[in-house]
Amino acid sequence: MGKIIIYSLLAISTVVFSANAAKIPIANQYYEQSFVKEFKTSTNPLLTNVTKITADNSGKLYALTSKGIVTLNNKTGKWIKISIIPEEIRTQLKPGITGVIKQKNYTLSASENGLEKVKADGKIVHLIKSPVRQLAKYKNEVNAATQNGLFRETTSGKFEKVFIKYKGGEALAYFDVRGAAFAKDGTLWIATPGGVIRMKGDKVKLYTGKDGVPYMDFTCVKVAPNGTVWFGTHMGAVLFNGKDWGYRQGLGWLPDDNINNIYIDNNNNVWLATKKGIGKIYYKKMTLSEKAVDFEKFASKLKRTKYGYINGGHLKKSGDLKTLYLADSDNDGQWTGEYGTAECFAYAATGKEVYKQNAMHAFRAMKFLQDVTQLGAKDQRPPVGFIARAIRSTTKNNPNIGSIDHDRKEQKGDKYWKVINPRWPKTLNKKWWWKSDTSTDELDGHFLFYGAYYSLVCKTAKEKQEVREVVRKLIDHLISHDYTLVDWDGTRTRYAELGPDVLNHSTDWFQDRGLNSLSMLSYLVVAEYVTNDPKYTKIIDYLINKESYLINSMKYKLEFGFGSGTQFDDEMAFLNFYNIMHYSKNKALKEAIGWSSYMAYRLCAPKINPLYNFIYTSYAMGRTFSDPWGKYSISPWKDWLSDSVYTLENFPMSHVIWGNKNSQRNDIVNLPRQQVEDITEDTNTPANLKTRGYRTNGKVIPIENNLSVHWDNDPWQLDNNGNGKEVSDPTMFLLPYYMGLYYKFL
Numbered sequence: 001m002g003k004i005i006i007y008s009l010l011a012i013s014t015v016v017f018s019a020n021a022a023k024i025p026i027a028n029q030y031y032e033q034s035f036v037k038e039f040k041t042s043t044n045p046l047l048t049n050v051t052k053i054t055a056d057n058s059g060k061l062y063a064l065t066s067k068g069i070v071t072l073n074n075k076t077g078k079w080i081k082i083s084i085i086p087e088e089i090r091t092q093l094k095p096g097i098t099g100v101i102k103q104k105n106y107t108l109s110a111s112e113n114g115l116e117k118v119k120a121d122g123k124i125v126h127l128i129k130s131p132v133r134q135l136a137k138y139k140n141e142v143n144a145a146t147q148n149g150l151f152r153e154t155t156s157g158k159f160e161k162v163f164i165k166y167k168g169g170e171a172l173a174y175f176d177v178r179g180a181a182f183a184k185d186g187t188l189w190i191a192t193p194g195g196v197i198r199m200k201g202d203k204v205k206l207y208t209g210k211d212g213v214p215y216m217d218f219t220c221v222k223v224a225p226n227g228t229v230w231f232g233t234h235m236g237a238v239l240f241n242g243k244d245w246g247y248r249q250g251l252g253w254l255p256d257d258n259i260n261n262i263y264i265d266n267n268n269n270v271w272l273a274t275k276k277g278i279g280k281i282y283y284k285k286m287t288l289s290e291k292a293v294d295f296e297k298f299a300s301k302l303k304r305t306k307y308g309y310i311n312g313g314h315l316k317k318s319g320d321l322k323t324l325y326l327a328d329s330d331n332d333g334q335w336t337g338e339y340g341t342a343e344c345f346a347y348a349a350t351g352k353e354v355y356k357q358n359a360m361h362a363f364r365a366m367k368f369l370q371d372v373t374q375l376g377a378k379d380q381r382p383p384v385g386f387i388a389r390a391i392r393s394t395t396k397n398n399p400n401i402g403s404i405d406h407d408r409k410e411q412k413g414d415k416y417w418k419v420i421n422p423r424w425p426k427t428l429n430k431k432w433w434w435k436s437d438t439s440t441d442e443l444d445g446h447f448l449f450y451g452a453y454y455s456l457v458c459k460t461a462k463e464k465q466e467v468r469e470v471v472r473k474l475i476d477h478l479i480s481h482d483y484t485l486v487d488w489d490g491t492r493t494r495y496a497e498l499g500p501d502v503l504n505h506s507t508d509w510f511q512d513r514g515l516n517s518l519s520m521l522s523y524l525v526v527a528e529y530v531t532n533d534p535k536y537t538k539i540i541d542y543l544i545n546k547e548s549y550l551i552n553s554m555k556y557k558l559e560f561g562f563g564s565g566t567q568f569d570d571e572m573a574f575l576n577f578y579n580i581m582h583y584s585k586n587k588a589l590k591e592a593i594g595w596s597s598y599m600a601y602r603l604c605a606p607k608i609n610p611l612y613n614f615i616y617t618s619y620a621m622g623r624t625f626s627d628p629w630g631k632y633s634i635s636p637w638k639d640w641l642s643d644s645v646y647t648l649e650n651f652p653m654s655h656v657i658w659g660n661k662n663s664q665r666n667d668i669v670n671l672p673r674q675q676v677e678d679i680t681e682d683t684n685t686p687a688n689l690k691t692r693g694y695r696t697n698g699k700v701i702p703i704e705n706n707l708s709v710h711w712d713n714d715p716w717q718l719d720n721n722g723n724g725k726e727v728s729d730p731t732m733f734l735l736p737y738y739m740g741l742y743y744k745f746l
Contacts, residue, residue: 013244031649039079040255040277046070046079050273053263054092064093085317099135101142106486110135114146127159134220138182145180149173150190160602166206179221192216209666210696214238214247216666222262230270237272247705251657251724254279288648288746293735294389298655305393307365308338311729312709319656319722324630336365337445339731341452345738346455357456366449367470372434377426382488385477388434389442399424399433418494422602425488434489439495440574448575449559451526451583468531475527483520499548515569517552521575529583550589554596562603564675568712570604574615581619595625598634605637606699610644610736618743641745650704651733657722662701663690692716
């Protein structure tokens, strides 16, 4: 305890922050991108309750449904009913049949009633009486997955129960075997409610939730030609590529979660049969660069107003991108700022003019958020430099309708909440409403963008001067109003409290002391960098030496272990870390914030977040810090790049946010009671422990199972209620991708 206290007092003078020439690895270029195509009952009534799916020797697909046997017309892409059915297909898709294997002199036919041997003369021999779920064949070996265990055909033609003994002497697959399938090398994969068994010869391996198996209520097993093993379950599909386990659950992946059957074609396309249709998961080899091009195209569809403010979008019909419509954001500044920053990195990394133009357009948008607040009636103009949260065209509905009632309702649970009327003042030219009561997260987006735009894009004196003017107005507004944003009504906004009187002396603001101190220093650093005005240097020194802002910033939020604390604070902190570490001239400040950001990185590393990882690595690779007790490495952990690339590669191509359920998974560790988002909450109680958690590998639910609109979401939250009527902001991908490209991580 004494060591920690002493260190906090000596932090500024004793920490030594150094770098060496550590080599940063570069990620590979090509990968397999997953795509989804769904044939839903809602659009094709023939695909009602699909129980089985298979193909003939030519690869033509057939499926058994409650409407009969249907086939896929490859030319039209539609499933049609057929009158002439090949005998082999008819046999395989006979209702109740779970598997058919043709041998030289007989046929094995598995069903819900057992296993039969049908001889060439038509004679039937009953081999197994319990329900057979699946048959598996490799060369001359045949196995049957049954309700009563795993059975294997003997040389005499009988089927005998297989006794698989494991390390502790326990018997595996002794009963209730849900499926079995061979890989090309003869490895047998067996699905049971107790785990997945991999068996080759006398070598046996059991995989359970602790090994990463997401869900184990299996229905079947299939092995793709490339060796990936797919498992159907009653709640999604599970896959294993030999290294990592994956989970495909929810309407973003499947027509329905209950997988009746799986077929995998020669091109490794996975076809999944459900009661609500057929899902197809397929892969294309591509690069992250090609993915970025696709995401840029989608981003262009999300740009709102002539200024191009960007945010996620909305869909009138779930999952239908043709019904996309845009609505104003509560935070045009941060999200457009992050998009603009992405384009700055893209231009700096590639030199392509299109990215410069995008960045310049974003600058006009960001600047207008400052200009628009001065275009209204005199009594509705805030002090110069104030920025709007968002703008809305007056051709849209009046956003002030009902705002007073909303404010009063909010005020009941928040004594500082402002009742401000109008919340959206109108410009005198009657073209725009602008949203007031701006917060620090908007400021974060502005200053991140201005620093990147000035350093990476601006070339001419005129371009740089434009940035200086905007930054100077904004930072001077904050300084002249006790480090606070003052609205048109002459009072401080609800969440832009950055002054020492409040942060250092009010118990109501102690939770925000660290982050808001960090933010204010970051804003001043950007202003100092852009304007080169020594007055900002003096203010930085004052806040550090007289008001303890550096010490405050060392711990940017209250937390009780990973997963705790307000999660969107993490994104705000990392944006501010970037500004200080790349633009500050103050060595002591950078040394201390380098150590502070290392503590933040350790807590956030399990988030497998490429933005946080790339921001941190951009200045921390090979660095150390020293204190009175020694010298320590603060380099990012060895999986920083693989985690980041995984998230970028597995970021869904569709952008649609669907609900996902992960609390039922077998590979989940729930967060303990004290590790909540807000200390005033008690959501992780024993009665409600399944709300938040992480996987047994120590990392959060991956992006393909937890897509959000922005990186400020809570990735520890296991379930979400997305209904397919919202789309993610492509900036989530573009900003870390272009940053990684610029710093040559990719």
